[in-house]
Amino acid sequence: MKDLRFYALTALGLVLFPFAIHPIGGYGGLATQILIVGIASIGFNLLLGYAGLLSYGQAMFYGLGAYVALLTVSRFFPQHPNFWLAIALAVTFVSLVAVAVGMLVVRLYGIYFALLTLAFAQMSYFLVFKVFDNLTQGDDGLQGIASPPLALGPWSIDLTAPLPALALGPFGDLSDIHYWYVFVAIVTFGVIAFSRTLTRSQFGEVLGAIRENEERSRFVGFDIARYKLAAFVIAGALTGLSGALRGLYETSAAPDILTVDTSGNFVIYTVVGGVQTLFGPLLGTGLVMYLQNVISAKTDAWRLIEGVIFVLVIVFLPGGVLGTLEKRRAGRRNIVTNALRTTPAEALPAAGEATR
Amino acid sequence: MDAILHTMGLGKRFGHFAANSDINFSVRPGELRAVIGPNGAGKTTFFNLLSGLVEATDGEIFFKGDRITQIAGPRRVARGIAKAFQTANVYPEESVFQNCRLAALAHTQGLFSLEVFRRSTRLGGVDRIAEEALELVDLAAFAQTRAGDLSHGDKKRLDIAIALATRPQILLLDEPVAGMSIEEVHKTDRLIRGLAKRMTVLLIEHDMNMIMGISDSITVLHQGKILAEGTPAEIRANPRVQEAYLGGHTEGEL
Numbered sequence: 053m054k055d056l057r058f059y060a061l062t063a064l065g066l067v068l069f070p071f072a073i074h075p076i077g078g079y080g081g082l083a084t085q086i087l088i089v090g091i092a093s094i095g096f097n098l099l100l101g102y103a104g105l106l107s108y109g110q111a112m113f114y115g116l117g118a119y120v121a122l123l124t125v126s127r128f129f130p131q132h133p134n135f136w137l138a139i140a141l142a143v144t145f146v147s148l149v150a151v152a153v154g155m156l157v158v159r160l161y162g163i164y165f166a167l168l169t170l171a172f173a174q175m176s177y178f179l180v181f182k183v184f185d186n187l188t189q190g191d192d193g194l195q196g197i198a199s200p201p202l203a204l205g206p207w208s209i210d211l212t213a214p215l216p217a218l219a220l221g222p223f224g225d226l227s228d229i230h231y232w233y234v235f236v237a238i239v240t241f242g243v244i245a246f247s248r249t250l251t252r253s254q255f256g257e258v259l260g261a262i263r264e265n266e267e268r269s270r271f272v273g274f275d276i277a278r279y280k281l282a283a284f285v286i287a288g289a290l291t292g293l294s295g296a297l298r299g300l301y302e303t304s305a306a307p308d309i310l311t312v313d314t315s316g317n318f319v320i321y322t323v324v325g326g327v328q329t330l331f332g333p334l335l336g337t338g339l340v341m342y343l344q345n346v347i348s349a350k351t352d353a354w355r356l357i358e359g360v361i362f363v364l365v366i367v368f369l370p371g372g373v374l375g376t377l378e379k380r381r382a383g384r385r386n387i388v389t390n391a392l393r394t395t396p397a398e399a400l401p402a403a404g405e406a407t408r
Numbered sequence: 409m410d411a412i413l414h415t416m417g418l419g420k421r422f423g424h425f426a427a428n429s430d431i432n433f434s435v436r437p438g439e440l441r442a443v444i445g446p447n448g449a450g451k452t453t454f455f456n457l458l459s460g461l462v463e464a465t466d467g468e469i470f471f472k473g474d475r476i477t478q479i480a481g482p483r484r485v486a487r488g489i490a491k492a493f494q495t496a497n498v499y500p501e502e503s504v505f506q507n508c509r510l511a512a513l514a515h516t517q518g519l520f521s522l523e524v525f526r527r528s529t530r531l532g533g534v535d536r537i538a539e540e541a542l543e544l545v546d547l548a549a550f551a552q553t554r555a556g557d558l559s560h561g562d563k564k565r566l567d568i569a570i571a572l573a574t575r576p577q578i579l580l581l582d583e584p585v586a587g588m589s590i591e592e593v594h595k596t597d598r599l600i601r602g603l604a605k606r607m608t609v610l611l612i613e614h615d616m617n618m619i620m621g622i623s624d625s626i627t628v629l630h631q632g633k634i635l636a637e638g639t640p641a642e643i644r645a646n647p648r649v650q651e652a653y654l655g656g657h658t659e660g661e662l
Contacts, residue, residue: 246524249524250524252527253524253525253526254513254523254527254528255522255523255524257513257527257528258521261502261510264502265498265499265500267493267497268493268499269510270481270482271459271461271481271482271485271490271571272485272490272510272511272514272570272573272574273483273485273511273514273515273518274514274519275482275483276482279520282522286524
């Protein structure tokens with residue numbers, strides 16, 4: 053029952069989202085971009101928030117997803133461009149890359165893990181940009197590769213077509229959004245459901261235990277490296293899916309989506325929104341991308357302002373926007389339950405522990 | 409080959425320093441064995457070799473006749489070798505019950521499970537194993553307390569309960585009563601005696617009264633090697649053991 057309510061509200065939110073941002077300068081295209089990138093942020097959050105792994109190389113999965121999807125349409129199967137095949141090949145390829153890279157990095161900790169993922173991302177950038185340049189068009193990137201229509205049983209849907217016209221007052225018009233948004237919203241819904249299910253699942257429970265106390269987890273008999281590898285590959289696959297959607301949506305991909313900038317964006321989006329929260333990564337992605345869009349239209353100093361926002365969130369909202377809100381609510385509840393639960397005799401050793 | 413666990417020429421070198429060398433050690437099933445020795449004798453290194461926390465540089469370890477020298481820590485736990493840590497090692501943010509539940513889950517599911525859809529609550533036996541472990545260490549009343557809020561002694565007993573929830577055949581206890589009050593020591597003493605009826609127990613301890621009282625036999629380590637082995641009475645009467653404890657480790661060089 054609670055699940056049903058959750059999913060109904062999530063669906064409602066996704067339906068209203070592109071129209072709700074209309075009065076503040078948002079538009080259907082931005083809403084679509086936010087959800088596409090948000091999928092990668094959700095994946096990144098599974099990695100950082102639940103597995104405790106800070107990857108600085110997510111751009112590799114994102115970029116490769118975009119390239120493989122577009123190449124599937126333009127080079128691998130140009131006679132029969134197929135939307136689903138492009139997505140499937142991109143996600144499969146990226147997952148395999150994630151397995152290979154993951155096996156080399158998951159035994160590393162902290163800065164070493166971050167640096168090695170960064171190094172792999174830089175290598176993939178170089179490979180795409182220089183080594184396979186006759187396939188990837190090097191510096192120019194892939195351009196003008198129209199997304200194949202979405203084949204759905206007997207139907208074939210042109211995702212770039214707008215929805216029927218219907219005036220919605222201050223919230224714009226129904227035709228402001230394209231079928232792309234509808235499709236991406238459905239995928240996002242699935243990804244949110246998956247993320248929620250995973251974090252509550254047996255796998256998510258063990259992942260949380262490993263994050264909380266890795267040594268104890270090793271000595272109750274969990275194979276730490278395999279858990280981390282699985283989280284790394286799941287995050288990689290979601291990032292690859294996000295990249296594939298981005299490539300097909302933008303009809304182009306250039307090497308700059310494989311740079312550190314892109315990797316850093318996922319970190320910023322997730323941390324701003326709230327690590328370890330279900331909607332935080334999506335919220336952070338939306339917030340930062342919206343500001344990026346609105347502010348960069350007015351001034352060149354966007355990077356500076358982005359930096360300031362990041363600093364302010366870290367300083368004043370540790371745990372991110374959503375994380376801080378949730379903590380505040382949980383905190384109020386905890387004060388009450390602690391008071392009910394803890395007798396003075398029990399409280400004493402706990403206090404001693406805290407001052408130790 | 410009656411031993412449940414035995415080592416042959418086991419050693420661990422850190423650079424040029426031999427923390428353990430040439431250890432031929434063996435425990436019978438059901439035995440309660442204490443490992444003692446002066447500070448720096450290599451007791452903890454020896455336990456770390458047995459649990460798989462560190463890798464041996466020499467020799468072999470056998471568990472129930474199988475060579476486990478190269479097998480990683482989690483796999484040894486799965487086979488039935490569990491350990492409680494010198495400093496209580498628990499999940500501080502989880503409830504006492506959940507601490508044991510996680511260990512019981514590891515025992516039930518194995519090393520890894522890619523169950524990303526269903527919750528662990530569907531696994532019936534897990535709760536039961538956790539409850540049993542808590543009852544054994546007498547912490548059932550604190551099941552819903554946050555583990556980080558437990559007193560020092562209770563935390564150490566919770567660490568033992570976590571090890572028990574992996575359903576071990578052999579339990580390694582590294583200084584189980586260190587830092588405990590006298591009442592807590594008595595309680596833990598009774599607990600260990602009870603456990604020894606169910607499984608093989610190996611313990612490192614400095615509390616001589618306790619060791620002499622509860623051990624079936626004692627192994628004395630000195631300078632990384634086995635100095636003596638025997639019943640508590642034999643160890644107490646052994647002049648070399650007395651020398652090692654009283655004379656310090658420079659004795660042999662004089």
